[in-house]
Amino acid sequence: MDDWHLETPETFSYPDEDDEDDTSFSDEEDTSSSDDEEIPFNAEEEISINDEEEIPLSDEEVIPLSDEEDPAPRCAEFPYVVGNSIPLQVKTPQHETMVEAKIIRLFEPFTFSCAMVVRIDCPALAMDGNEDMVLKVFDRRFSWSSREISDVKPWSLELEKDFIQFASGEIGSKFVRALPEGTEEPPRSEWNTSQDEAFLEYTTTGIFHSETKSYKLMKDMQGTDIPRLLAKVVLPAGDLALPEPLEQGHPGVLLQYIPGFLMSELPYNAPRKLWQLICNDAARIIDRMEDMGVLNMDIHARSFIVKLDVEEATGFKVTLIDFGVCRFRDEYDNEQKWKVAKAEHVEEQLQEEGDVGHDMQFSLRGAIEWPRPPEYPKLTIDYDHLGPIPGKLFDDQ
Incomplete structure (x- = not known):
């Protein structure tokens, strides 16, 4: 959030919203499954650092x-x-x-x-x-x-x-x-x-x-x-x-309240072999959000919480937080302008320092490739000069 440029009165406007029915009290259990089920993972067996009972x-x-x-x-x-x-x-x-x-x-x-x-x-x-x-x-x-x-x-x-x-x-x-x-x-x-x-x-x-x-x-x-x-x-x-x-x-x-760790702390909390899948899940959430007419203009690695979840195929569940700086589909005159805005948003995620795709690829030394729609060209970055990731990580790295 520190990278957000505060807008001037000329361009800043409140989004239209209805005060009613925007809170949710549903107790229904979500039955959707992860897109990454092809890699089975038992968190209780493979992640010793996270298998302790949560301390209140x-x-x-x-x-x-x-x-x-x-x-x-x-x-x-x-x-x-x-x-x-x-x-x-x-x-x-x-x-x-x-x-x-x-x-x-x-x-x-x-x-x-x-x-x-x-x-x-x-x-x-x-x-x-x-x-x-x-x-x-x-x-x-x-x-x-x-x-x-x-x-x-x-x-x-x-x-x-x-x-x-x-x-x-x-x-x-x-x-x-x-x-x-x-x-x-x-x-x-x-x-x-x-x-x-x-x-x-x-x-x-x-x-x-x-x-x-x-x-x-x-x-x-x-x-x-x-x-x-x-x-x-x-x-x-x-x-x-x-x-x-x-x-x-x-x-x-x-x-x-969702206990967990920031996605920016991923190398210290999850095995290397799961990094790509966890980042895929984060990118999926961004895509789903945009399908619902929301562009998050202030999205960083620290905008995601990752928690241990044995019901997920990877053993982890990603949650996106912070929506204070967003653009909305109803702010654009037509669908073409909305598509252009989404395309520009994809580029920003990868090319601008501080944005989620760029920072995750950089911090993980190229060990993952941030997912992007196939119609956009890939961003190539040379990570060879960066060396190993510092700090105490998982044994499989």
Whole structure:
């Protein structure tokens, strides 16, 4: 997500979405089979590193950060702390209610949303009796990547007070209403900090709408190839009333929690002979998503979770996460333009550093070939000079 270029008001628009019926509570078991059944694999026999019983998250667990992943400095008003409980207004097609979400684990550094594992005592939301779920709050105050890309100062209480005063006034309301058309004044180079905050609130709200529209269009993929969307939520923001098209409070989503490892960590968690099949499964998910009218423009190796699954032919199941930066079929005038967009998307996956196909081929030293439609020419990369993959890997490599 760090490579995403924040769009300007001239091109940025919220996707159209219907607020109803975009969450799924289906308990039906998916019976689809893997396309790679020709290679039988017994995960319990061949993968010793992953055959231990899953250990439940403790109330104090935080993902360790590397030196390159230090989170932005905390402030006294920072609510996302392990052990804290935060209020959420939960919205489902059936009901609305207020709940307390206890933060169990943080996914840091935050990018365009604040993502964490939370525990909520709400039987209507729990899946298979599991009270742990993923909460993503689209909170411009602490969405570090948005602020960094937009060259906006770190959030502070003083900035927030100025923004509230600005947004509550006639000038601020006029400025916000002009953002979708790109007709706001003054020009971007002359914005003050309150106008910066208003633009960030607008773009962050747009990312939320992209995420929820994607889940709605891909409803048939929920619970298998993508997490299940459990509910929309709002983190209340006091009595602040923002002008349209901004959301009231900080919007978010509650998602099915899927334990596993990032696909970028594939060589340290799966045998070499399975790398190609796992990448094939990831590419299949992208193709299926595009068939449903969704182009994920911010897809990386870390956009996939890989978990142990003895019911799969490979012993692993791939799940795609993060849909905040997407394009949709209904944004294009005709089918030909949509096909061109999909073709360009295939090329970007392979040729641009940071995109999934390029990075998986590069990180695995050419041990896999990222799948692509046969009508597109193959990308040839010389990996001979790279040498062996560093680190402790499986014995069969």
